[in-house]
Amino acid sequence: MSQIPQRIVCLSAETADWLWRIGAWESVAGVTAYFNQPDGTPPKPRVSGFSSANLTEITKLNPDLIITFSDVQAKLAAELIQRGFPVLATNQRTLAETEATLALLTRVVDCERKGEKLLGEFRERLATVENVARRPRVYFEEWNDPLISGIAWVSELIERAGGEDIFANLRTKRAAPERVVSPEQIRQADPEIIFASWCGKPVQADEISARNGWNNLAAVRERRIHEIPGEDILQPGFRLVYGYEKMKRLLA
Numbered sequence: 001m002s003q004i005p006q007r008i009v010c011l012s013a014e015t016a017d018w019l020w021r022i023g024a025w026e027s028v029a030g031v032t033a034y035f036n037q038p039d040g041t042p043p044k045p046r047v048s049g050f051s052s053a054n055l056t057e058i059t060k061l062n063p064d065l066i067i068t069f070s071d072v073q074a075k076l077a078a079e080l081i082q083r084g085f086p087v088l089a090t091n092q093r094t095l096a097e098t099e100a101t102l103a104l105l106t107r108v109v110d111c112e113r114k115g116e117k118l119l120g121e122f123r124e125r126l127a128t129v130e131n132v133a134r135r136p137r138v139y140f141e142e143w144n145d146p147l148i149s150g151i152a153w154v155s156e157l158i159e160r161a162g163g164e165d166i167f168a169n170l171r172t173k174r175a176a177p178e179r180v181v182s183p184e185q186i187r188q189a190d191p192e193i194i195f196a197s198w199c200g201k202p203v204q205a206d207e208i209s210a211r212n213g214w215n216n217l218a219a220v221r222e223r224r225i226h227e228i229p230g231e232d233i234l235q236p237g238f239r240l241v242y243g244y245e246k247m248k249r250l251l252a
Helices: 013-021 055-061 071-082 095-108 112-125 152-161 183-189 205-209 240-251
Strands: 008-010 028-032 046-048 065-069 087-090 137-144 147-149 193-196 225-227
Touching: 008 013, 013 028, 013 065, 013 095, 028 055, 046 055, 055 071, 065 071, 071 087, 087 095, 095 112, 095 152, 112 240, 137 152, 137 183, 137 205, 152 240, 193 205, 193 240, 205 225
Parallel strands: 008 028, 008 065, 028 046, 065 087, 137 193, 193 225
Antiparallel strands: 137 147
16 A cells, blocks of 8 residues: 555444554554453544444544444444545455455555464364264344344354354345344244344343243253353454354354
């Protein structure tokens, strides 16, 4: 690149995390409040939630690049563009798209050497489990009201880890409202394992177990309801390796 950004504002946690990992933290000027900044690193101003941002604070940072993620931030990205800011809007939904986005970001900040090494680790740690004798039925709950099943990369990880996603047919649905499911659909599918991550709020396993008719689900009877931290499964970046490794342990 002829000019490498030096004052980047990251409005999604996975982007901030990746820039930190590849050694570009000095180029980060501000981050989303959803990013847990690593201990021992110079803290950056928190300038946004997920669907909203403090435009006054962002303006004060005088960013030379703002990176957004997903259709949820589309209106925010448009407003920032209208205000004259350079914006890179990412919208990865699959594991392949996630890897491609991470590779793109390494080029943006001229950290390709470090990035390629970490991308190799990313691919290696997300390798498919071989010789699976039997695949348990898995329901992933991204939200509890309404019930929303897992996004594409989550569905892919379930299968790589040795499970069978009971809503794999919804994998291609990119927007959350398209992945709304009914309690009856879940009762009929009878998942043997339930993974849940509720977009920033703690999962209540007792609440899941107490749902009408769910006491007969295999997952409830066997007490196989497990929370996966949102930062390890709902943010499409390097930290997916941690969520995947937890899935593998629980499915083994």
